[in-house]
Amino acid sequence: SNSSSLFGNITKSTFERKAEPERNVSLNVNSAETGVDHGVDRGSSDETTTIEYVDPKDDGKLQEFLHKKPVVAIDKLLSPLKKKIYLKNVGKNGFFKNNDEVILEDNTKYRLRLTYDEIEALEPSIYLKSYRIKSSMKKAMVMLRLLRHNMELKTAITQCQFMNNKKKIAHEVYNLLSRGLEQSEKLGYQGSKLYISQIWTGSDGYWSKRIECKGRGRNGLIRHRYVHIKCIVKTDQTLKRLAYEKEQKLKKKIEDGSKIDNMSLKNQPIRSQPSGFYKW
Numbered sequence: 335s336n337s338s339s340l341f342g343n344i345t346k347s348t349f350e351r352k353a354e355p356e357r358n359v360s361l362n363v364n365s366a367e368t369g370v371d372h373g374v375d376r377g378s379s380d381e382t383t384t385i386e387y388v389d390p391k392d393d394g395k396l397q398e399f400l401h402k403k404p405v406v407a408i409d410k411l412l413s414p415l416k417k418k419i420y421l422k423n424v425g426k427n428g429f430f431k432n433n434d435e436v437i438l439e440d441n442t443k444y445r446l447r448l449t450y451d452e453i454e455a456l457e458p459s460i461y462l463k464s465y466r467i468k469s470s471m472k473k474a475m476v477m478l479r480l481l482r483h484n485m486e487l488k489t490a491i492t493q494c495q496f497m498n499n500k501k502k503i504a505h506e507v508y509n510l511l512s513r514g515l516e517q518s519e520k521l522g523y524q525g526s527k528l529y530i531s532q533i534w535t536g537s538d539g540y541w542s543k544r545i546e547c548k549g550r551g552r553n554g555l556i557r558h559r560y561v562h563i564k565c566i567v568k569t570d571q572t573l574k575r576l577a578y579e580k581e582q583k584l585k586k587k588i589e590d591g592s593k594i595d596n597m598s599l600k601n602q603p604i605r606s607q608p609s610g611f612y613k614w
Contacts, residue, residue, distance in 0.1 A: 460518050464506055473501075518567065531566045537559070544558070
């Protein structure tokens with residue numbers, strides 16, 4: 335009103351309160367069955383909206399989104415014949431070896447050659463992703479550096495338990511790795527043969543900001559950072575392949591005389607006691 339406004343005698347209020355239209359209330363109650371007349375005008379509309387509670391456990395689409403079926407790489411990427419050759423090769427060597435001859439049930443011999451990227455894609459791996467974590471990437475990296483260098487999954491879980499009192503984010507990493515161990519056992523992998531191949535952190539986006547009030551009329555800006563942690567867990571099949579490739583690479587260097595100078599020490603026995611002084 336103009337009487338309550340400071341400029342009421344100068345300006346006129348352009349806001350006028352509109353009367354709310356009458357609403358027709360409808361109840362989804364069958365009065366014929368209950369025998370009670372509620373005396374409510376149902377209106378001319380025949381449409382009635384019913385709100386039903388759906389238990390999350392009974393929601394099929396929600397459960398399908400939360401519990402996605404695992405994708406087996408060899409079933410999706412290989413043909414039936416290549417799949418047989420690949421599994422026979424892995425069963426023979428413990429890992430996939432290129433150009434290795436295998437014999438199938440019908441006594442036919444095959445050789446399968448794959449690229450490095452194809453071998454990595456076909457090896458068993460479990461991809462893990464954490465929920466939204468209230469922390470920063472700088473704090474998370476201090477924790478995640480400890481879990482690198484092909485650490486076993488169960489050993490990493492134990493390390494997170496001991497660091498729970500020191501680092502707050504260690505509890506989130508513990509939940510992530512424990513969930514990965516549980517999922518891997520459901521897929522048929524042994525927990526003692528799993529190791530952390532890659533683990534990293536990144537911004538989860540949508541950082542909130544607020545003003546930090548200081549003295550003498552000054553202010554600052556506080557950012558509430560949120561991150562996520564992602565991890566790739568692999569089996570000992572990958573470790574066996576990497577050890578074999580390292581051994582073959584070293585053997586090739588030794589056999590090739592021109593490349594033996596790249597080694598720090600020659601593979602020769604020491605025939606005399608070295609002195610403690612430089613010879614140059």
